[in-house]
Amino acid sequence: MSEPLRIRKPDRRRPEPLWHQAEQALRALITEGEWQDGDQLPNETRLTEMLEVSRITVRHALRRLEEAGLLRREHGRGTFVRRSTIVAGIRGLTSFTDEMTNLGEVIGTRATEGSEVPADEEVAEALQLAIGDPVVRLRRLRLGNGNPIGVQTAYLPVDRVPGFLPLQGELASLYNTLRDRYGIVPTEADELYRVGAVEAGDAGLLEVGAGTAAFIVRRTTFDASGPFEYVQSTMRADRYEIRSKLFY
Structure with a gap:
């Protein structure tokens, strides 16, 4: 999967928490079709560079997206998009x-x-x-x-x-x-x-x-x-x- 040309980096001047901004930035790449169903995400190190935030912030954002059913994590393989899954809570x-x-x-x-x-x-x-x-x-x-x-x-x-x-x-x-x-x-x-x-x-x-x-x-x-x-x-x-x- 090629890396996105544009990503909405969190802005520390905004009142929203950085993890929330990071989550929204990654969510947009999925919902707008930049990242497709089944695509593998860059690793956490690369995501911290892309978003210019800490690894803890990235992990929080990824966990939120996984809970929302937009991502799946496979041990030893990485994190993948699964936008077609409906998660009913x-x-x-x-x-x-x-x-x-x-x-x-x-x-x-x-x-x-x-x-x-x-x-x-x-x-x-x-x-x-x-x-x-x-x-x-x-x-x-x-x-x-x-x-x-x-x-x-x-x-x-x-x-x-x-x-x-x-x-x-x-x-x-x-x-x-x-x-x-x-x-x-x-x-x-x-x-x-x-x-x-x-x-x-x-x-x-x-x-x-x-x-x-x-x-x-x-x-x-x-x-x-x-x-x-x-x-x-x-x-x-x-x-x-x-x-x-x-x-x-």
């Missing part, structure tokens, strides 16, 4: 669209299916329905900065969303549509993550091979009237992470 009850927007991602959604189907045992139990009750099945490919992140299949009780099908236009945010059209506002959700593998039916959409490691997510969302949504998601493990901060 502690968050409230939000839609995928809002969550990714808050992380600075350009969100894309491609609806692959919208149909009415009978609820199977798993869906019926989650939505407190009888097996065979009609539900809307909405299957969508979720994108971040144009890259496939996950495939999500949402189930909604038909009696809660009359007239939902056929879909009209692109459905950017399901939660916004439910709020605006049906007055459904989520209040809480149960969410379970486990490690699994991409199934053959999802592999082409996610642009990976069948059997590739993935996060398998199950989420039931409630409003004041009870469960209104059950979502089955397969998220690419190389582009989506969960990071938690623990306190003693």
Whole structure:
């Protein structure tokens, strides 16, 4: 990787801490495309020369960018750009669209299916329905900065969303549509993550091979009237992470 022609060196006259300015300078090289996904960064010695700051300042900036999911450090090899990885931390009850927007991602959604189907045992139990009750099945490919992140299949009780099908236009945010059209506002959700593998039916959409490691997510969302949504998601493990901060 060639070194950048222009880098925004920290200015000691500014009130922001030097590590923050260094972080922003390196972040700009990634977000503006000077450093591409997979590129290796110069070593710490060279970064201190480029930024004209101390090694401690550089390390602080690099750690912040790693925590934000923009860099990965490989022991014995160096530090690499990974701008396509989404790192979700502690968050409230939000839609995928809002969550990714808050992380600075350009969100894309491609609806692959919208149909009415009978609820199977798993869906019926989650939505407190009888097996065979009609539900809307909405299957969508979720994108971040144009890259496939996950495939999500949402189930909604038909009696809660009359007239939902056929879909009209692109459905950017399901939660916004439910709020605006049906007055459904989520209040809480149960969410379970486990490690699994991409199934053959999802592999082409996610642009990976069948059997590739993935996060398998199950989420039931409630409003004041009870469960209104059950979502089955397969998220690419190389582009989506969960990071938690623990306190003693």
